[in-house]
Amino acid sequence: MPKAEVSLKRDRNVSIKTLPPGPSGYLLFTMDRLQSQPLEYLGEMWHRYGDLVRLPVMPGLNIVLSTHPDHAEHILSTHADRYDKSDFFLNAMGAVQGAGLFTSEGEFWRSHRKLAQPAFHQAQLIKLHSVMLSCVQSLIREWEEKPEGEVIDIADEMTRLTLKIVSLTLFSVDISGESDQLRSALVTGIRYVYRRMTAPLSPPLWVPTHQNREFRQAKKTIDRIVLEIIRSRREQPTENVDLLSMLLAAKDEETGEGMSDRELLNEVITLINAGHETTATTLAWTWQLLGTHPEVMAQMQAEIDDVLQGGPPTFDKLPQLQYIRRVFDESLRLCPPGMSLAPRVAKEDDEIGGYRIPKGSILNIATYYTLRHPDFWQDPETFDPDRFLPERVAQRPKSVYMPWGGGPHICIGKNFAVMESMMILSAIAQRFQVKLVSQQPVEIDPRFTLRPKHGVKVTLNKRI
Ligand code: HEM
Structure with a gap:
């Protein structure tokens, strides 16, 4: 040269x-x-x-x-x-x-993140905790009606539950029903997006293929239903304390401007999508891991009985459920919902x-x-909640544990997801012995979130 x-x-x-x-x-x-x-x-x-x-x-x-x-x-x-x-x-x-928090960059993203952030602060989330708790309790009541030993797919149940929680805490409407129009349109929409991401050479949206037409129809339905909710809220503000009411009230400190209906629409769809399948997948794997580690389940139940004394897992009790938090953090390390x-x-x-x-x-x-890098995690494939004992956490650089991402785009829903998951795990484990139908290793379905391929089949037996 x-x-x-x-x-x-x-x-x-x-x-x-x-x-x-x-x-x-x-x-x-x-x-x-x-x-x-x-x-x-x-x-x-x-x-x-x-x-x-x-x-x-x-x-x-x-x-x-x-x-x-x-x-x-x-x-x-x-x-x-x-x-x-x-x-x-x-x-x-x-x-x-559309252009929401997950799908934007630059100044637009910065201003939306600033507007949305306060709705996810711990102080605001406390207001949502009773809705979360009543969703879990109503699922438990449904399960109590089932004959002892009936087999259920707890992975599907977690999806239904987290969709109910996210839609009720977001805009006070339950969209988790089998025949709900918004739910099925969102499922069609997300499937379509997945296909486009994995087959980059597929025909553009304007080409009238069957899949493109089906997607366009689904998107129209999503926009119509969500916009109706937003507009009726603007016209008739309610007493409901939900994320939408907080987003509607959010104003830029300097300009005094809030989000337009279209912008709110995009954020609502973003929060439904980002806010339920991730948590549901993590919980599905947690039940699978608990089923294969009965000693961890037993320790978890001992903590629940000791801290809750038969009462519900209310917001103020969650910080005391330290072992459950370690179980959740370790499950998220070993089985994060995304690759x-x-x-x-x-x-x-x-x-x-x-x-x-x-x-x-x-x-x-x-x-x-x-999250399983051997330079930072000893026996990385082993499920060991005690990796998250405070003294062991202190020995690791913070950036090593990053299931929530990092930097300015770090998950805005982290506190929401942790609170929700702790309530779900503790309320269910308090009431039932959850046993796996099979101890065989479960395959991962790597499409979109890393779901268990054939679900997680369990039986439920009442504990108390
Ligand atoms: C176990 C549950 C969850 C996990 C593991 C998770 C994980 C993540 C990760 C890794 C990111 C960063 C993505 C990136 O930088 O490319 C992210 C972003 C995001 N998450 Fe979550 N998430 C969870 C639950 C939630 C919930 C419950 C909500 C809302 C209710 C939510 C809303 C969002 C949003 C809006 C973003 C985009 C943030 C931005 O770019 O400013 N997530 N999440």
Whole structure:
């Protein structure tokens, strides 16, 4: 290489580092494997090439798989200004959610995050706790009517319950019924988005294929129903304390402006989508893990009996249920509901871990692997709630545990999800012995959230 060229590159401080290692073939030719076995395929890449892997998609486009917490911190926090969520992701998810918190960037996202944040503060969430509790209690009453030993799919039940909780706490309407129009339109919408994300070459939305027409119809239904709720709230404010009433009241400190109906519509759809399947999947895996670890279940029930003394798991009691919190945190580590965060794109040339990340690279921050990285977690595949004892937490860098993401886009619903999950786990384990029908390992369905493939079949026996 001529001398002048070397010094030019040094001056710009680019191109002197190498790209991350990775396979030489294009991903486009291994798409089948990536779609059918993403966890296995990406896991293999991680073990073969290390914590930063370049996966060429086609000439000029690379995905970079990132599995180390330091890299995630770089992308999400310390150098977040160099990365945005990718347009491909924003457009695909935006088809159903519009531009909401999960599907926007820049100034628009910042102002919405500021408006929505107060609704998720602990002080506001206390107001929602009685709604959450009564949803769990009504499910328990339903289960009590069932004959002892009847088999139920507790994964499906958790989806029904968390959908009921999110819709009632969001806009005081229960959409969890089997035949609810909004629920089925949302299911169609999310399925469509998933197909678009995994088959990027499918025809654009304006082409009148059966799937596109079905999606457009579903989206119309979602928008009509949610807009009706928003408009009737504006016209006739109610006494209801729910997230929608807080979002309606939220005003920008400087301009005094709130969100328009369209903006609220997008946020409502975002919160329904982001706020129930994630929690339901985590709870489904928690029941599976408790079923295969009866000693953990027994310790959990001893704590419940001791703290609650037969009463309900009200908000003030939750901080005392420290073992249940450890169970939940460990379950979320071992079985996070998502494999990766939303893909990020490098807005400029960058360097991570000594490797060059060219502008335009797509970063796949694969939290599923980060949360079982052997440099930070001893026996990472073992379910051990005591990893979350305060003294052991203090020994780990904070960024190592990142099921909620990190940096400015960190999950806004974290406190909501923790409060909800603690109530659900403690109220159900207080009332029932939950036993797995089979001790066989459960397969993961890697589409969208990492759900148990055939559900989690259990029997319920009343305890008290
Ligand atoms: C166990 C339950 C949950 C888990 C594990 C979870 C996880 C996450 C993660 C990892 C992110 C960051 C995504 C990224 O940066 O690409 C996120 C963002 C988000 N979550 Fe959650 N979440 C959960 C429950 C909830 C709930 C209950 C709500 C609302 C009621 C919610 C609303 C959101 C929203 C709106 C965002 C986007 C935030 C932003 O970009 O400003 N999540 N969540």
